[in-house]
Amino acid sequence: MLIHKRLILAHFWLAFASFGVALVLGAWQMYVRSPLSPPINDPELYYRSVTAHGTVMGYVFPTLIAMGFGYAITELALDKALVGRRWAWTGFTLVLVGSITAIVPVAMGLSSVLYTFYPPMIGNAFYYIGIVLVVVGSWIWVALMSVNLRVWKRDNPGKPVPLAMFANVAGSYLWGWTAVGAALELIFQILPVALGFKATIDAGLARVFFSWTLHAIVYFWLMPAYIAYYTIVPRAIGGRLYSDTMARISFALFLVVAMPIGIHHLFADPQVGSGFKVVHSIFTAVVAIPTLLTVFTICASVEIAGRLRGGKGMWGWLGALPWGNPMMLAVAFSFVMLGFGGAGGIINMSYQLDSSIHNTQWITGHFHLIYAGAIVIMYFAIAYDLWPHLTGRALDSVRLMKAQLWLWFVGMIVLTFPWHYVGILGMPRRMAVYDYSDPAIEPQALSVVASAIGGFILVASAVLFIAVLVRGHRAPRVETPVYRFSKALHEAKTMPAALNGLALWLALMISLTIVNYGYPIAQLVSLDNTSVPAIRIGGQR
Amino acid sequence: MSSAHDVTVRIEKRWAGMVIGLIALLVAITIYTGLHWAMMPPSRVETVDPRTLHIAGEFTESNLGTAIEADGSVTVRLLAQQYSFTPQCLLVPANTPITFRATSADVVHGFLIDHTNINSMLVPGYISTFRSSFDTPGEHPMPCHEFCGTGHQGMWGNVKVVDKAEFQKLKSESGRSSCVDP
Amino acid sequence: MNGERLVSLRNHWFVASVGAALAIFVFAFLVGFVWLPSAQTDVQFQGLWNAICSAAGVPQTWVRPSPAAIPLGRITSTVVVTPQMLGDPAADSIGRGATLSLKCTMCHGARGLSEADSPNLAGQYPAVVFKELQDFKSGARTNAVMGPMVANLSDQDMIDLAAYYAYLPRLPGYHPKPGQSAPSVVVHGAPMRNIPPCASCHGGVDTKTGSPWLEGESPVYLEAQLKAFASGARHNDISEQMRNIARRMTPAEVRAASEYFAGQP
Numbered sequence: 001m002l003i004h005k006r007l008i009l010a011h012f013w014l015a016f017a018s019f020g021v022a023l024v025l026g027a028w029q030m031y032v033r034s035p036l037s038p039p040i041n042d043p044e045l046y047y048r049s050v051t052a053h054g055t056v057m058g059y060v061f062p063t064l065i066a067m068g069f070g071y072a073i074t075e076l077a078l079d080k081a082l083v084g085r086r087w088a089w090t091g092f093t094l095v096l097v098g099s100i101t102a103i104v105p106v107a108m109g110l111s112s113v114l115y116t117f118y119p120p121m122i123g124n125a126f127y128y129i130g131i132v133l134v135v136v137g138s139w140i141w142v143a144l145m146s147v148n149l150r151v152w153k154r155d156n157p158g159k160p161v162p163l164a165m166f167a168n169v170a171g172s173y174l175w176g177w178t179a180v181g182a183a184l185e186l187i188f189q190i191l192p193v194a195l196g197f198k199a200t201i202d203a204g205l206a207r208v209f210f211s212w213t214l215h216a217i218v219y220f221w222l223m224p225a226y227i228a229y230y231t232i233v234p235r236a237i238g239g240r241l242y243s244d245t246m247a248r249i250s251f252a253l254f255l256v257v258a259m260p261i262g263i264h265h266l267f268a269d270p271q272v273g274s275g276f277k278v279v280h281s282i283f284t285a286v287v288a289i290p291t292l293l294t295v296f297t298i299c300a301s302v303e304i305a306g307r308l309r310g311g312k313g314m315w316g317w318l319g320a321l322p323w324g325n326p327m328m329l330a331v332a333f334s335f336v337m338l339g340f341g342g343a344g345g346i347i348n349m350s351y352q353l354d355s356s357i358h359n360t361q362w363i364t365g366h367f368h369l370i371y372a373g374a375i376v377i378m379y380f381a382i383a384y385d386l387w388p389h390l391t392g393r394a395l396d397s398v399r400l401m402k403a404q405l406w407l408w409f410v411g412m413i414v415l416t417f418p419w420h421y422v423g424i425l426g427m428p429r430r431m432a433v434y435d436y437s438d439p440a441i442e443p444q445a446l447s448v449v450a451s452a453i454g455g456f457i458l459v460a461s462a463v464l465f466i467a468v469l470v471r472g473h474r475a476p477r478v479e480t481p482v483y484r485f486s487k488a489l490h491e492a493k494t495m496p497a498a499l500n501g502l503a504l505w506l507a508l509m510i511s512l513t514i515v516n517y518g519y520p521i522a523q524l525v526s527l528d529n530t531s532v533p534a535i536r537i538g539g540q541r
Numbered sequence: 542m543s544s545a546h547d548v549t550v551r552i553e554k555r556w557a558g559m560v561i562g563l564i565a566l567l568v569a570i571t572i573y574t575g576l577h578w579a580m581m582p583p584s585r586v587e588t589v590d591p592r593t594l595h596i597a598g599e600f601t602e603s604n605l606g607t608a609i610e611a612d613g614s615v616t617v618r619l620l621a622q623q624y625s626f627t628p629q630c631l632l633v634p635a636n637t638p639i640t641f642r643a644t645s646a647d648v649v650h651g652f653l654i655d656h657t658n659i660n661s662m663l664v665p666g667y668i669s670t671f672r673s674s675f676d677t678p679g680e681h682p683m684p685c686h687e688f689c690g691t692g693h694q695g696m697w698g699n700v701k702v703v704d705k706a707e708f709q710k711l712k713s714e715s716g717r718s719s720c721v722d723p
Numbered sequence: 724m725n726g727e728r729l730v731s732l733r734n735h736w737f738v739a740s741v742g743a744a745l746a747i748f749v750f751a752f753l754v755g756f757v758w759l760p761s762a763q764t765d766v767q768f769q770g771l772w773n774a775i776c777s778a779a780g781v782p783q784t785w786v787r788p789s790p791a792a793i794p795l796g797r798i799t800s801t802v803v804v805t806p807q808m809l810g811d812p813a814a815d816s817i818g819r820g821a822t823l824s825l826k827c828t829m830c831h832g833a834r835g836l837s838e839a840d841s842p843n844l845a846g847q848y849p850a851v852v853f854k855e856l857q858d859f860k861s862g863a864r865t866n867a868v869m870g871p872m873v874a875n876l877s878d879q880d881m882i883d884l885a886a887y888y889a890y891l892p893r894l895p896g897y898h899p900k901p902g903q904s905a906p907s908v909v910v911h912g913a914p915m916r917n918i919p920p921c922a923s924c925h926g927g928v929d930t931k932t933g934s935p936w937l938e939g940e941s942p943v944y945l946e947a948q949l950k951a952f953a954s955g956a957r958h959n960d961i962s963e964q965m966r967n968i969a970r971r972m973t974p975a976e977v978r979a980a981s982e983y984f985a986g987q988p
Contacts, residue, residue: 039911043920044691044928114688120665121648121690199807203649204664246553256744267582268651269662270644270669273780274584278755279748281571285564286747292560296553351571352580355658359651359686426655428686431694431914438915440655440682490546497727498736504729508744515748519779527782530666532591533805535648537690539930575759585765586780595961596801599788602962603799608789616789623931624919625967642786646962670785682915691929695912695919716792722970 001482002072003081005390007088011068012383012390014096015061016466022056023462025049027455030415032432034452035445039433046432047112052103054115057372059134060099062221065379066175067091067141069224070168072386074145076483077162077231078152084144091144094137102130110538114430116214117190119206122534125194128186135179142176145169153501160495163247164231164485166502170251171223173506174216174258177513181212181262193534200531204271205524211262212517219258219287221371225378226251229298229331232385234486236327239305242297244488248499250297253290255505257283260516264349268358271530276520277351283516284349291342295335302331304489326401330381333409337373341366344420362423364430365416372458373412377405380465389483393475397468404468407461415454418447583641583661583671591646591665594620600644606717607633614638618717621650621663621685624692628719630699631683634708635675644668651686654700662687675702800863800959802854804933809849812886820887823880826872835891840941846893849885851935855959856881863959896939900986906979908972916971921980933961942985949977 002008029049032040040046074082082088104126105111111123149161149169185206192198230247234240241247263280266272306317322328344366347353357363387395422444427434436445498504524530574580594600600620606628608616615637620627622645633639643652645663652661652669661669685696701720703711712718729737760774767777767785777783824835827844831837835845844852858864859873860881876884909927912918924931926938937945951957952969960966972980 039907041905041910042928043694043923047688047691047693050688112691118649118688202666204667207649207662207664243549243553252740256740266662268660270583270664270667271586271780272584273586273778274581274759275752275755275775275778276780277582277584278571278575278759278778279751282568282747282751282754285568285571288564288567289557289560292563293557296556296560300552346567350567351582352574352578352658355580355582355660358660359653359662426653426682426684428651428653428684430688431684432691433694433911433914435913435915440680440915489549496734496736497729498734498740501729504737504740508740512744512748523780527588529590530588532665533647533807535690535806535932537929572754572758575754576762579762579764581759581763584780585767585777585785586782587785588782592803592805595799596803600962601799603795604789604792605962608792610789616786618789620962622962622964624923625917625964627963627967629917629963629967629971640786668785690923690931692912692919692923695914695917695923697915697917714793715795716790721967 001079002075002389004071004075004085004088007082007085007092008068008072008386009390010092011064011071014092015064015068016383016469018056018064018099019061020462020466022053022061023459025053026057027452027459029053030452030455033434034448035436036449036452039435043432044109044112047114047430048106048109050430051112051114052106055102055106055131056099058115058217059131060095062224062375063134063138063175064095065382066171066220066224067095067138069227069382069386070141070145070172072390073164073168073227074148077164077168077485078148080152082144083148083151087140087144091137091140094140095134098130098133098135098137100130101133102127105538108538113537116210117185117206119190119193119201120203120532120534121537122190122193122201123537125191128190128194132183132186132191135183138179139176142172145172158494160492161500162485163241163244163488164227166248166500167223167227167230167251170255170502170505171220171227173502173509174223174255175220177509178213178216178220178259181209181214185209199534201534202524202527202530203532204269204530205521207266207269208263208272208517208520208524211265212259212513213262214265215262216258218367218371219254222375223254224382225334225375226254226294228378228382228385229294229334231485232382233298233327233331234301234305235484236385237302237305237322237325237331238308239301239303239486240308241486241488242300242304244490244492245499246293246297250290250293252499252502252505253293254287255502256508256512257287257290259509260512261287263516263520264354267351267354271524272520276516279516281349281351283512288342288346291338295338298331298335301486324398324402326384326398326405327381329402329405330377333405334374334377337369337377337409337412341370341374344369357423359429360423361419361427361429365419365423368419369412369416373409373416377408377412380405380408383469387469387472388478388480391473391475392477392480393472394478395468395472396475397471400464400468400471404461404464407457407464411454411457411461413454414457415451418450418454422447581671583669585670587668587670588666589644589668591644594644594646599642602627603715604717606713606719607631608717609712614640616640616642618642619652620644620646621652621689622646623648623690624685624696626652626683626685626696626698628698628721630701630720630722632701632703632708632711632718632720633675634705635678635702637705638672638674641671641673642668648689649687650689650696651684653684653686655682655684657681660686678702678704678707797958798862800854800858800961801861802857802961804850804854804961806932808932809853809882809885812849812882812890816883816886817890819880820883820885820890823876823884824887827884830868834894835888836894836896837941838897840943842935842940842944843894843896844888845891847888847936848930848932849889850932852885852888853881854933856884858959864957893936894939895988896985898942898985899939899988901988903983903986906976906983908976908980909983913971913976918968918971918976921984925984937984938987940985942981945981945984946977949981953977
């Protein structure tokens with residue numbers, strides 16, 4: 001039973017509103033750099049837009065979804081009111097204030113450094129301060145998730161922690177720790193320069209800190225989607241969760257191995273030795289394990305739904321699935337995109353193959369397919385599932401929802417498949433202008449047009465999405481049934497301590513981070529000749 | 542019920558075993574390539590002061606370009622800055638071991654030669670060293686692939702690969718060759 | 724589960740997870756620090772300890788110098804240009820610069836605004852004035868008039884002159900053509916020819932340290948300098964940053980850019 005509905009709705013609406021704005025920027029970016037548009041007269045506007053798009057989509061939107069969904073899970077799974085309501089609103093306010101603080105200098109063109117920061121380029125200090133505030137706000141959420149779990153365990157000794165809450169707290173811890181890398185970079189390296197206390201910065205060290213955040217942040221984005229796979233999808237389509245234990249193992253593994261692998265983003269960097277690159281490459285391979293376990297468990301859970309609905313034979317259960325149900329559609333699309341995106345990811349994590357596509361348009365294609373595709377489509381599904389419980393009104397525009405999900409899926413494929421292709425042709429990312437009249441890149445022109453069209457399809461999908469949610473607020477009031485998470489095939493009465501709390505996995509996460517990052521960081525910190533002059537962005541025009 | 546539960550656990554374990562096998566195979570491929578093709582991304586850590594590259598040392602203007610070594614291999618030295626590589630056109634012989642030495646004079650740049658796996662970040666303060674070779678003569682675009690400022694989109698160099706004999710004819714008397722227009 | 728100890732060798736979850744993490748790390752370490760380095764031919768990877776240090780990223784000197792290049796026979800700039808150079812001028816710097824500037828007025832105008840196709844200096848960035856003076860003195864940039872003029876200037880003189888001219892207000896040039904639209908080379912450049920937009924460095928979109936402010940300059944001067952960069956006759960741009968661009972510009976682009984900047988008010 002949801003008690004703090006306004007809190008959760010505030011998170012979701014701020015998330016989706018910022019998402020809508022950033023999405024339009026993204027589509028505009030695709031258009032201006034495609035052959036459909038004349039070259040942009042002020043390239044800085046393009047980079048400004050990329051900075052805003054990345055900052056919102058990378059930091060603001062998913063963080064708010066994870067926070068809002070986390071509060072919802074706490075109340076629904078633990079069946080009690082959230083502890084620390086005031087703190088939760090404080091966290092929300094910090095994220096809101098931080099987002100505005102960050103986006104104003106970006107909009108003014110004072111901080112077009114892209115959301116990955118890229119020192120020694122240094123933008124306006126308020127941009128970085130804003131992001132720090134967003135992170136601090138989200139850390140309040142991390143603490144609240146931990147406190148709520150602890151309070152519940154104290155009141156319910158010996159009972160297994162509900163899976164949704166276990167996973168939710170795992171996700172919050174993952175974020176709490178992975179955000180530390182970027183926070184160190186911002187607070188100890190970038191802000192002293194941006195505020196004028198220092199004039200030089202070690203760009204190589206900054207990239208190492210950022211990689212600490214950059215990979216695991218993707219798993220933080222992914223957590224709500226995975227929680228939905230395990231704890232919402234089987235219930236919504238009339239099936240059972242195949243295995244509760246395997247679900248917990250997957251979430252625990254994400255916590256442990258999502259972190260110590262970020263240096264695979266630095267394979268092509270000169271400041272990290274080959275040994276640590278190989279170590280991170282091998283650990284990156286290991287992170288595929290929880291995803292592949294998830295694929296199995298969820299497919300099996302879906303098969304159970306198909307068979308309960310009368311599906312027979314080897315493949316008959318597929319036809320028997322409730323394809324008219326938006327949740328079914330969402331999870332199917334999500335898995336297709338996860339499959340393609342994951343296959344591409346195996347190229348990226350490979351110590352050698354990465355060289356052929358590093359920093360090309362392939363990378364943009366990869367993470368849009370995984371994040372904007374497989375993950376965000378589940379954010380939509382989560383909103384559709386929770387909305388009646390948040391508004392107390394029916395959400396019955398099923399045809400609109402299905403159209404929206406179809407458009408998102410098709411748009412994302414049309415956007416990202418050509419990106420992968422031009423990446424292999426060697427198209428670099430993030431350029432404001434490409435001269436397609438040159439024979440060297442002329443073969444890329446058609447693919448880029450296709451991607452731009454994909455971008456427009458995505459905008460259309462987002463408009464439908466907002467329309468569905470708004471209609472949900474205007475629908476007649478209904479008596480909503482009690483919210484339930486999926487039931488497992490085998491409901492355990494007791495749970496081993498390792499899977500009923502996160503202490504062990506947390507300890508492993510921190511230890512492996514220290515082992516895999518400790519030396520590269522310590523070494524670069526100790527080098528005294530690697531700081532280079534900062535280059536200020538957005539000064540006099 | 543307990544036996545049905547055992548069946549689910551058994552199938553699950555079998556799958557987990559397959560997954561681990563699959564991952565082990567991928568790691569094995571990585572190791573095999575690393576051993577037998579000796580492939581290594583730019584990971585030879587070395588530092589340099591980006592402020593004085595043009596004054597002394599290996600990245601001065603007269604030392605940039607393709608140098609022929611005593612053992613017949615070549616070393617290509619180049620520098621990236623807002624918004625060009627110097628030399629902006631690299632001239633290299635085909636079928637010859639090449640050592641690249643590259644760095645940045647200001648911000649982070651990227652160095653990519655299209656249709657090859659030559660791909661490196663150029664981070665100010667550090668030198669990127671990596672080895673490669675070209676099988677066939679031809680021309681390749683050489684874009685900067687990391688955002689380096691508002692002129693980033695104009696940072697495209699070129700690479701011209703010529704066969705060995707041709708290279709001998711085209712090489713510069715200064716000992717540092719490039720295909721920059723005279 | 725009550726009373727079950729997590730950190731215990733008898734807890735198989737603990738043993739399995741910690742054991743697996745350790746095993747993967749040890750395996751990955753051996754592969755990354757011992758096995759794969761053995762395939763590299765660099766001396767720095769020979770021997771176990773060397774291999775481990777090199778793979779860990781300890782800075783080394785990796786390549787021996789190539790056979791010496793034959794010097795190009797041209798002097799290049801030795802000025803260190805950083806965004807932080809010169810900083811805030813000392814209180815009396817501008818005054819001293821004003822006195823020194825009396826020698827410059829013949830060509831560069833009484834208020835830093837030239838009537839003689841010499842560059843305008845009023846409001847020019849101090850780094851630009853300082854660097855060009857240094858380059859004239861070192862011979863990296865040559866000019867029959869400027870050479871003798873700078874021969875006796877000290878570093879402090881150049882700092883003072885730079886401060887003075889930076890302090891002077893920017894004045895409208897003599898050839899404003901208001902309302903003209905920027906040519907493509909100024910706003911778009913020609914990406915595939917390695918020509919970024921002029922506006923990315925020379926103002927309009929962004930300013931790069933060491934790049935002069937060009938608006939209102941003489942078109943004759945601008946065109947002559949672009950041609951000199953293109954031919955290599957002028958070569959005091961650090962690491963060819965301007966030659967790379969100028970040599971790829973067409974004569975029409977050179978003229979269009981020169982006239983556009985000259986016509987800016």
